[in-house]
Amino acid sequence: MLHIEYLADKHSARIITDDEQYIGWHELCRLCKENGEDVSFDTTKTINMPWWSFLSTRPLINRLIRKHKIKLTADEEATRLLKLSLSRENRYRQAGEGHQEYSEDEIKILLAEKGFQRTLTPQQLRNVTRLTSLPAGATFSVPGAGKTTEALALYCLKKVENTRLLIVSPKNAFAAWEETLSICMPDSPNVVRLRGGSRNVAQLLQDKPEIMVITYQQLPNVLTEVGSYLSTVPFFMFLDESHRIKRGNSGVYGRAVLSLAHLPEQKLIMSGTPLPNSTEDLVSQFNFLYPEVKVDKDSVVGHIRPIYVRTTKNELGLPIPRYFFTTVQMSPAQRRLYNLMRDEELRQAEIILARDRNKLRTMGKSALRLLQVASNPSLLADSDFQHHELLKDVLMEGDSPKINYVCTRTRQLASEGKKVIIWSTFVESIEQISNRLSDLGADFIHGGVDSGSEDESDTREAKIKRFHDDPNCFVLVANPAAAGEGISLHTVCHYAIYLDRSYNAAHFLQSVDRIHRLGLSSDQETIVEMVVSPDSVDDSVDRRLTNKIHVMSDVLNDDSIMIEPEYSDEEIDNGLNEDDILDFINHLRGQ
Incomplete structure (x- = not known):
């Protein structure tokens, strides 16, 4: 029998076998090592790996379990997170079929009812309507097209009572988030900047802020504090200039962001230049959105197409430089x-x-x-x-x-x-x-x-x-x-x-x-x-x-x-x- 545990302090999965005959176990160890990230073995009977990496490897693990007819159990939190992952994966499949939850007219009515003050441009309305149908999506619109407004409209539409929002962003974009929030949602609580050392961030989180912003540099330093707080509440997570995690698990920023990828109920990545070097830059960004869908540099373009929106300079009527x-x-x-x-x-x-x-x-x-x-x-x-x-x-x-x-x-x-x-x-x-x-x-x-x-x-x-x-x-x-x-x-x-x-x-x-x-x-x-x-x-x-x-x-x-x-x-x-x-x-x- 295999048992899956969720280790909340490490945001990781532990797979344990109690089979003295090790049926399929060595094959499973090899499979995880070859296909997962940061896989380790504490003992001869345990496998540890980041939860997001476990999700991406899960289809292969399921195939092996069926092959050897191995019984599988999971603890309560692992079961909840697996159900959330399956729901997200199913909705991703629906996105590929063109499923759209609301019409543009319905989105306008909903935003008005929820007190969203800024009138969306036709392109923003189109993009928000599409993103609202997804549990995780991307806006790759050009600078000046209003990606921040789109993100806050999405937050306004989908949040419920007690929903929190974590924005990971370059420091120089903090003011833009604060200004746009004050225009779009003037009655919303102020953005709380998570800065300083771990003690200061922990103190800020004690006040249970609703909307938080943190830099890519700071997040790895306070991952324990931020992760502990967000594990207790429903929250959304938006990445501004998301190409900054292009190194994925091999980079400090990518590793920190991916370790939280399984927790948010709604995710959004934002970048006008999402692949500055090659299509491989998209892999880690897609892994954040849908860790349960396995991609590589050759398949990621096809996988990301159904879930991104983009407003081009041509649509904005900008003359060509x-x-x-x-x-x-x-x-x-x-x-x-x-x-x-x-x-x-x-x-x-x-x-x-x-x-x-x-x-x-x-x-x-x-x-x-x-x-x-x-x-x-x-x-x-x-x-x-x-x-x-x-x-x-x-x-x-x-x-x-x-x-x-x-x-x-x-x-x-x-x-x-x-x-x-x-x-x-x-x-x-x-x-x-x-x-x-x-x-x-x-x-x-x-x-x-x-x-x-x-x-x-x-x-x-x-x-x-x-x-x-x-x-x-x-x-x-x-x-x-x-x-x-x-x-x-x-x-x-x-x-x-x-x-x-x-x-x-x-x-x-x-x-x-x-x-x-x-x-x-x-x-x-x-x-x-x-x-x-x-x-x-x-x-x-x-x-x-x-x-x-x-x-x-x-x-x-x-x-x-x-x-x-x-x-x-x-x-x-x-x-x-x-x-x-x-x-x-x-x-x-x-x-």
Whole structure:
């Protein structure tokens, strides 16, 4: 006989056998080890695994139980959670058949009866109507389409007395949730920010908050406290910018989120860029929604299609941005340094390829170094760099050609009265450009700039407000990783310049969306200029970003995220996951 226990403190399943003959047991152990995540064996008679992983393995376990005619029992909580899982799985199957619980007119009436104040757009109404029929769903609408409003409408429609809501979100989106809640549900209790150490969070939870928001970074640190509280009440769980759990159980954020995946009565994931690298990014997000439905990178697209909604930029009537490349040649000394480093990195890459392909990911640092040399070699000055004589020659030339061009181009635009946002991956480059353009009122945002009040001069919010309101502030220099989310600049800025770009498609797309979003007039042109050095790692970055964006466009059936840049120099070929690294190695080889 097999017995299943639910271990509430670990959010895990324990499978126990009391069969002295071990009929089918060793086969079960092997099955769980091969198909589950984080499987462990305390004794020769017990198997432990996260509950969400147990749910995904359950169909295989059931098949084995039937094969060997093994009797199965479960404790009370395991039985309840299994019934909840079966219900969710059945409703997922119905979603694939196009089942819809309410009409759009019925949703409008229900929202009015429940006191929801904001009038939904036609696209929002369509999306909410679809999501209401699902126990777990996804909204992949573009920034500015109102995903937060859709989420709160779903919460308003489906909550009952004592329902709690946990929102996992980037810190810079907290204010948007609070503001949207105050508009949509003005009589609702305030959002409680779960922050501080475990003791402080435990104290906040003692007040039994109704709506809570927590960052992806914080959740793993207070998982016990949050899990204990939510295990006692019915609750919904929404993931804002859900692509942040793309690493799944192998990442800290994904592991924490997935450990709670079996508990919520309603789940929602939200992202405008749900697969920044490949379709594999969707697997962990789908696992959160439906852990009982087994998927992999090859099947996940077909499985997620019935349960996601998306409003496209075309539906919002946004004019298509104009993308173009400006090529800037490296200086002779910079080119000598770049070629030397490229040859050295190629030798290392060939050794890795010959000996152990599993170490390919270590090449990410190599790509980063060449990005630095191509855009701003002075970034290497304070590093443990062995070619100091060559670097000295480069630094004697002053600012890099790329930085000189970006500053010159920005001054030209400012003289025409245009505000400009400049993007770079590197903090030192951001501050350097901001310093060079200080006479234009330039300011900067990167990961070292704290969030806070608009009234504090050095906060992220104060810098954004100044860029909006100060007619003498023409330039904002920022890092897509720090400022690519939660900022709207489209009312004052219509020109973006990229000193460099990384291989991260989400960072690129979301940074463009800061100036290209709902609210633009139909005759307002948005211009995105990418500064590249020919025959450099910039070529590899562009190829990989283009590929990722095309894949995302195909999966989401949305051609409005396609990017077809124009080239200012037609002689230039218009043309980090493992594919990124392999493309980077091809660049090292001169291919």
